[in-house]
Amino acid sequence: MKLKRLILGIISLTLIPINILSINVTDKNWGDIDNRSVISSEPVLSQDEDAIYIYSRRQLDNLSIEIKDLSGNVVYSTVVTIPAGTEYPTSITSLPEGEYLFTITKGQNYIVGYFTK
Numbered sequence: 334m335k336l337k338r339l340i341l342g343i344i345s346l347t348l349i350p351i352n353i354l355s356i357n358v359t360d361k362n363w364g365d366i367d368n369r370s371v372i373s374s375e376p377v378l379s380q381d382e383d384a385i386y387i388y389s390r391r392q393l394d395n396l397s398i399e400i401k402d403l404s405g406n407v408v409y410s411t412v413v414t415i416p417a418g419t420e421y422p423t424s425i426t427s428l429p430e431g432e433y434l435f436t437i438t439k440g441q442n443y444i445v446g447y448f449t450k
Contacts, residue, residue: 356435360443369423384426385435391417395439397437429450432448432449
């Protein structure tokens with residue numbers, strides 16, 4: 334009986350549409366500060382219709398987040414701390430449709446990518 338519920342649960346999860354998009358990373362320089370650790374500090378970026386998500390297995394203190402339109406105008410900028418294992422959302426609901434440059438920076442480390450809304 335438990336196996337039947339498990340199989341039905343797995344099948345129902347595969348039927349739920351999830352619209353996760355990736356950020357197209359164009360440039361990055363994200364080296365681990367402590368090379369003795371097997372846990373990478375490089376954040377993972379993803380996108381859905383409402384937000385850009387930043388996930389890291391390590392805490393990211395003083396992480397700068399910036400979004401620019403293709404004309405180079407800064408449309409969003411903030412500095413945050415993201416706890417380890419937390420997916421941090423950056424809302425893009427107020428942005429008009431178009432292409433944008435997304436940059437995160439921590440000290441000398443950075444990741445630059447673009448996304449389409």
